[in-house]
Amino acid sequence: MQTQLNKGYNITENGYYGDFGGAYIPELLYKNLKELTDNYLKITEDEDFKKQLNLLLHDYVGRPTPLYFAKNLSKKYNAKIYLKREDLNHTGSHKINNALGQALLAKKLGKQKIIAETGAGQHGVATATACALLGLDCTIFMGEVDIERQAPNVSRIKMLGAKIIPACSGTKTLKDATNEAIRYWINNTDSYYIIGSVVGPHPYPDLVTRFQSIISKEIKKQLYELEGKENPDYILACIGGGSNAAGAFCDFIGNSKVKLIGIEAEGKGKHTQHTASTLQVGSVGIIHGSKTFLMQNDDGQITEPYSISAGLDYPGIGPLHAYLNETELASYLSATDEEALKAAFELMKLEGIIPALESAHAFAALNKIKFKPEEIVIINLSGRGDKDLDTYLKYYN
Numbered sequence: 001m002q003t004q005l006n007k008g009y010n011i012t013e014n015g016y017y018g019d020f021g022g023a024y025i026p027e028l029l030y031k032n033l034k035e036l037t038d039n040y041l042k043i044t045e046d047e048d049f050k051k052q053l054n055l056l057l058h059d060y061v062g063r064p065t066p067l068y069f070a071k072n073l074s075k076k077y078n079a080k081i082y083l084k085r086e087d088l089n090h091t092g093s094h095k096i097n098n099a100l101g102q103a104l105l106a107k108k109l110g111k112q113k114i115i116a117e118t119g120a121g122q123h124g125v126a127t128a129t130a131c132a133l134l135g136l137d138c139t140i141f142m143g144e145v146d147i148e149r150q151a152p153n154v155s156r157i158k159m160l161g162a163k164i165i166p167a168c169s170g171t172k173t174l175k176d177a178t179n180e181a182i183r184y185w186i187n188n189t190d191s192y193y194i195i196g197s198v199v200g201p202h203p204y205p206d207l208v209t210r211f212q213s214i215i216s217k218e219i220k221k222q223l224y225e226l227e228g229k230e231n232p233d234y235i236l237a238c239i240g241g242g243s244n245a246a247g248a249f250c251d252f253i254g255n256s257k258v259k260l261i262g263i264e265a266e267g268k269g270k271h272t273q274h275t276a277s278t279l280q281v282g283s284v285g286i287i288h289g290s291k292t293f294l295m296q297n298d299d300g301q302i303t304e305p306y307s308i309s310a311g312l313d314y315p316g317i318g319p320l321h322a323y324l325n326e327t328e329l330a331s332y333l334s335a336t337d338e339e340a341l342k343a344a345f346e347l348m349k350l351e352g353i354i355p356a357l358e359s360a361h362a363f364a365a366l367n368k369i370k371f372k373p374e375e376i377v378i379i380n381l382s383g384r385g386d387k388d389l390d391t392y393l394k395y396y397n
């Protein structure tokens with residue numbers, strides 16, 4: 001039996017996109033995950049739930065976010081470039097769309113304790129925010145190294161009333177925080193785990209895609225109002241785990257009029273050891289409960305990713321993207337640290353917008369594609385750059 005996500009593509013009942021996805025989990029988590037799998041559609045498709053979430057998205061998050069015609073950028077690249085302003089959401093990125101949705105879902109499931117992992121701290125902040133709002137107990141797992149390099153977000157999480165547990169194993173970054181969160185979940189099955197991207201075991205990739213699909217729904221409506229048509233020629237989005245891209249692509253998947261392009265973080269170059277271009281250098285394996293592309297050595301050990309942006313250095317990619325890549329329903333490029341920085345400084349100068357370093361990778365793709373002047377290009381501006389000021393200052397000249 002197939003559960004229909006939208007007319008563009010199907011996910012099987014067991015959570016597979018083609019060969020990718022599934023739920024490869026320890027037996028101890030089976031009951032928790034089954035509870036979620038059995039109930040997530042029932043709850044999230046309920047009219048009352050939708051009404052509550054939509055009201056919060058509107059009044060609290062500030063949706064719909066604008067679809068902004070970037071006149072100066074358009075002139076420079078000789079195409080009609082629009083920016084989907086997810087940076088204007090409360091807490092500064094698209095992460096809140098999912099965190100709020102899952103926190104509300106947890107509440108409906110009768111869970112009072114929330115856990116989450118975070119790398120750059122954006123998902124941690126969004127989750128702590130949603131928990132404060134809904135009166136839920138919140139614990140955030142974060143690598144020791146990330147706690148040090150993302151100090152402002154650590155302070156935010158604490159002020160919002162959440163507890164931070166440092167992950168001290170491995171390289172003390174995102175994948176170690178995820179491992180710790182999963183370990184804690186096994187021992188505390190009364191808690192609900194809010195995963196921050198379209199990764200992890202089924203049903204998370206589908207659940208997170210659904211919460212983020214509001215981005216493409218709004219794009220359709222807004223573009224129709226602005227241009228008299230629903231379909232742009234291109235949609236560009238950066239890829240960490242792939243949730244902002246999944247949200248921006250979702251309602252256009254399988255639509256041959258629209259080219260969907262994801263941009264991974266190439267770090268110092270895909271031929272170096274310092275990269276996070278999972279689809280370019282990775283191979284198929286299992287990471288955090290999902291069968292997908294990941295970066296691994298010859299022994300199947302997960303290798304450490306690198307990117308200048310902490311939000312993109314994840315060694316895997318959501319199974320939906322592995323599938324879209326394989327079937328060529330979307331295509332994937334990568335941008336180096338240097339290209340992303342250059343694109344960010346250009347956006348600041350031309351449009352007066354300071355993007356998140358993650359989002360800057362999507363803008364770097366403007367140099368890699370040849371557009372026609374009448375073509376409409378949408379860039380998903382996933383977040384704002386306040387958190388990246390120190391890095392920008394280091395390279396600004």
Ligand SMILES: *Cc1c(COP(=O)(O)O)cnc(C)c1O
Pocket residue numbers: 093094095122123196197198238239240241242243244245311312356358359382383384
């Ligand atoms: C976390 C984050 C990303 C990367 O995560 P995805 O799941 O790939 O979207 C991108 N941009 C911003 C601003 C982020 O905070």
